[in-house]
Amino acid sequence: MSAEVTYDLRRRVLREGHPDASVAFAGDTEPGAFHLAVIDEGSVVAVASAHPAGTVHRPGRRSWRVRGMAVEPLRQGTGLGAVLLDAVVARARVLGAEVLWAAGRDTALGFYQRRDWVVEGQGYLAADDLPHHTVVLDLASGGR
Numbered sequence: 813m814s815a816e817v818t819y820d821l822r823r824r825v826l827r828e829g830h831p832d833a834s835v836a837f838a839g840d841t842e843p844g845a846f847h848l849a850v851i852d853e854g855s856v857v858a859v860a861s862a863h864p865a866g867t868v869h870r871p872g873r874r875s876w877r878v879r880g881m882a883v884e885p886l887r888q889g890t891g892l893g894a895v896l897l898d899a900v901v902a903r904a905r906v907l908g909a910e911v912l913w914a915a916g917r918d919t920a921l922g923f924y925q926r927r928d929w930v931v932e933g934q935g936y937l938a939a940d941d942l943p944h945h946t947v948v949l950d951l952a953s954g955g956r
């Protein structure tokens with residue numbers, strides 16, 4: 813998908829629908845970036861993106877950062893996020909990633925942990941003032 817396909821869900825789910833919110837993320841168009849979506853009867857119901865970026869938690873490893881995980885509100889909790897995150901992992905693996913990481917909202921940490929990601933480091937407030945932790949998946953060590 814192009815990055816633009818993700819914008820509507822990014823805005824509605826991750827930016828509370830604010831019309832002026834920035835929904836184009838740094839890294840969206842970097843070499844190695846990709847954007848995946850679940851589309852149901854023509855509607856985009858879940859999106860996720862990833863781009864190459866290192867993390868201090870895995871120095872020197874070939875790493876991709878996952879961004880913009882968002883599921884249509886009425887469809888949350890029905891397995892779409894899990895399907896999509898597994899697809900992101902599979903795609904990153906094909907591209908040669910050893911590590912995936914994300915700035916996970918504290919409210920979503922359990923979602924990542926259910927998919928074998930681990931929480932690293934101290935919590936922090938992100939630019940949106942929401943509490944976050946970094947979450948990491950080690951692919952080389954047999955993660956999903």
Ligand SMILES: CC(C)(COP(=O)(O)OP(=O)(O)OC[C@H]1O[C@@H](n2cnc3c(N)ncnc32)[C@H](O)[C@@H]1OP(=O)(O)O)[C@@H](O)C(=O)NCCC(=O)NCCS
Binds near residue numbers: 825891919923924926
């Ligand atoms: C977080 C999000 C991407 C998860 O996608 P989803 O489709 O709702 O999740 P799924 O239905 O695939 O759930 C997969 C598993 O994770 C668990 N899970 C899902 N969301 C969770 C959450 N917020 N906290 C804890 N566990 C969660 C589910 O219970 C399920 O567990 P199971 O395997 O035991 O059945 C989605 O709910 C969402 O868009 N939330 C709002 C935006 C957000 O927080 N994005 C992430 C920012 S880092």
